[in-house]
Amino acid sequence: MTIENSNLTEVPKIFELYRIATDYMKSKDQVYWPEFPKELILNEIEDNRQWKLLINKQIACIWATTLNDELIWGNENEPSLYIHRIATDPKFRGQNLVKKLMDWANKFGKNQSLKYIRMDTVGLNKGLISHYKKIGFEFLGTKKLKNTNGLPEHYKDGEVCYFQKEII
Template sequence: MKITNSNTADIPEIFRLYRLATAFQKTKKCVQWPEFSTELVSKEIAESRQWKLMIGQIVACVWAVTFEDPEIWEEKDVDKAMYIHRIATNPEYRGQHLVEHIVTWSKGYAQENKLDYIRMDTVGENLGLISHYKKCGFEYLGLTKLKSTVSLPAHYENACVSLFQIKL
């Protein structure tokens, strides 16, 4: 396994994994991702914030990070933190504990960059994901209603989100 930044050649695969993740979300009857823009992913790639976990020559998983997330984390956004978004796993690799690998990588990345927290959110109260993320080392902080979602993707509109963090 190898974790590295995504590049522009990965864009078709990133969007394929997003489509597969959205199809999987439909089967679970939970909030589904909207179609994300190519501009968003291209910007993340240009800023070295879009990542991939490779198993051999296969992209097993992708995700993005940011270092501020005020609409979701509100007053806690002042903390030195990295925020993980849009983990999408290749269906061939589901069940292989890839989030645990992302957490291990995130801890090292956060420590190298002198960050105090690793944070994530998921829309709604998805009990399966809550349990999964807790097993991966995240503290579940509860469900919160977002106040302003103007600059967030469509699935956050009028949403409550489950918040998670790891304090380093």
């Protein structure tokens, strides 16, 4: 297993994994992701903020990171690693990939002198809340965002659930 930045040749695979995740969310009657603008993904790749977890040289999981998330988290001053849009290839489900991703995030955050790993999800997905709590996240509660300008469309569709884990 290796974790590294995604590259431009992988954009079709990234969108495929997003479509699979979106279809899964729809099948569970959850708030689901819109089709993300290609430019968003290209910018993340160019900024080294789009990541992949490889197993046997195959992309098993993808996600994006940022060090600032004011639109969702407000003016939080604690230095944090924000993780967005985790999508797993169904062939690799059940292998605790999110736990492995969080182990990587903890090391990454420690090297950057960050205090927290933070995530959010839209809609009250009790299964996901439980899953994130099992891997050490504190569920901080929910909030309806007043201003969703500049955010993907699904942020208009429900309350945002906030999760935080201290970097150790």
